[in-house]
Amino acid sequence: MASHAYPRAHVPVTPVLSAGALLGPRDPHISAMTDSGEVRLVTSGRIALALAMRAIGLAPGDRVLVPAYHSLSMIPPIVAAGAEPVFYRVRSDASADLDDIAAKAQGARALVAVNYFGFPQDLAAIRAFCDRHGLAMVEDCAHSFFGASGGRPLGSFGDYAIGSTMKFLPIYEGGCLVSSRHSLAKVDLRSAGIGFELKASLAAVERGLEYGRLPAARLPLALKDGLWKLLRRGKGKGKSAAAALTPSSSDSSYDFDPRWLDKRSSLFSRLVLRFAARGRIAQRRRANYLALQAALAGLPGMAPLFPALPADVYPWAFPVVVADPERIFAPLKMAGVPVIRFAEKLWPGVDCPDSIELSRRVFAFPCHQELTDAEIRWLAATICSVVGAA
Numbered sequence: 214m215a216s217h218a219y220p221r222a223h224v225p226v227t228p229v230l231s232a233g234a235l236l237g238p239r240d241p242h243i244s245a246m247t248d249s250g251e252v253r254l255v256t257s258g259r260i261a262l263a264l265a266m267r268a269i270g271l272a273p274g275d276r277v278l279v280p281a282y283h284s285l286s287m288i289p290p291i292v293a294a295g296a297e298p299v300f301y302r303v304r305s306d307a308s309a310d311l312d313d314i315a316a317k318a319q320g321a322r323a324l325v326a327v328n329y330f331g332f333p334q335d336l337a338a339i340r341a342f343c344d345r346h347g348l349a350m351v352e353d354c355a356h357s358f359f360g361a362s363g364g365r366p367l368g369s370f371g372d373y374a375i376g377s378t379m380k381f382l383p384i385y386e387g388g389c390l391v392s393s394r395h396s397l398a399k400v401d402l403r404s405a406g407i408g409f410e411l412k413a414s415l416a417a418v419e420r421g422l423e424y425g426r427l428p429a430a431r432l433p434l435a436l437k438d439g440l441w442k443l444l445r446r447g448k449g450k451g452k453s454a455a456a457a458l459t460p461s462s463s464d465s466s467y468d469f470d471p472r473w474l475d476k477r478s479s480l481f482s483r484l485v486l487r488f489a490a491r492g493r494i495a496q497r498r499r500a501n502y503l504a505l506q507a508a509l510a511g512l513p514g515m516a517p518l519f520p521a522l523p524a525d526v527y528p529w530a531f532p533v534v535v536a537d538p539e540r541i542f543a544p545l546k547m548a549g550v551p552v553i554r555f556a557e558k559l560w561p562g563v564d565c566p567d568s569i570e571l572s573r574r575v576f577a578f579p580c581h582q583e584l585t586d587a588e589i590r591w592l593a594a595t596i597c598s599v600v601g602a603a
């Protein structure tokens with residue numbers, strides 16, 4: 214069934230701007246990857262990945278070890294750098310297979326490790342492996358903007374770390390490149406222009422209004438009308454103008470557009486990042502994850518991908534392994550349940566059986582900070598009734 218046949222998700226799949234987003238506890242004990250070293254704020258995670266490849270200084274034909282379980286958006290930035298992606302195996306528990314990595318490391322220059330859904334890999338072991346083999350380690354923290362492993366902040370293990378801030382904050386665009394080991398002085402960024410700045414702020418406000426998270430009712434009517442008109446006008450501009458104005462990474466596309474390599478994230482996104490209520494994000498994501506885990510426990514044909522939620526993990530989403538994905542996907546979507554299918558499509562030629570299984574069978578449900586207790590209860594009850602009836 215085509216995706217346009219499904220109704221709009223009943224609850225937002227990513228964080229939307231709310232009055233509480235910038236208020237509330239800003240707990241400094243919760244580490245974010247941007248605390249780990251030098252930082253460059255760009256417009257997407259894939260642009261940050263391309264900049265990491267550039268910083269490593271790959272020569273044409275260099276091999277880069279990439280997990281067989283991946284987002285399609287991760288591969289073009291590597292190919293665009295002239296490198297050859299070599300896919301290493303990921304086990305059924307989403308852990309990187311170090312034996313397979315060792316078998317494929319000959320002649321490789323770099324390795325990308327992903328902390329899937331916010332759960333860290335064995336980063337100390339991967340770091341040690343990279344040191345032994347002279348590989349540059351890129352820590353993909355697209356799912357783990359916050360968190361630590363063994364007391365060390367995520368993002369601090371790799372030579373470079375990349376993040377996708379859009380996945381964690383109520384912003385329209387955003388990604389980051391971080392390094393605790395190398396200078397990023399050569400990464401020069403500039404503004405993408407006033408049109409982009411406006412679009413980035415209005416798009417975030419629009420989603421907040423759409424899901425009723427902003428106190429729009431209390432805005433003076435004239436101001437609200439003016440705002441809507443501005444938003445509508447932006448929409449009416451047609452595809453080409455919008456495409457030039459904003460990156461396709463903001464439209465759930467896998468495209469890689471090198472025109473964004475030297476563009477800074479919008480002022481709006483940078484301010485949200487700066488003033489985000491970290492403690493609230495951390496606490497809400499964990500609470501929502503645990504509530505979903507408890508409510509869906511024992512549901513036939515569905516089991517959590519990870520057995521437990523460790524301390525210092527602030528999950529991107531709640532991933533489950535489902536027995537019969539084809540049977541329940543459409544009914545869930547029809548009921549308005551947002552289903553994230555990370556790695557649903559894999560790069561051609563991937564032959565790791567566990568990754569292919571994960572790609573097919575893992576569904577993830579949102580657990581972000583803007584979901585209320587009532588919404589999590591609705592999500593859990595709807596999933597239970599759909600899965601029970603299917």
Ligand SMILES: *Cc1c(COP(=O)(O)O)cnc(C)c1O
Pocket residue numbers: 256257258259260283284286287327353355356376377378379387388462555
């Ligand atoms: C989303 C994602 C990226 C790319 O991030 P964008 O901000 O969408 O460009 C990279 N790696 C992983 C694991 C992702 O899920």
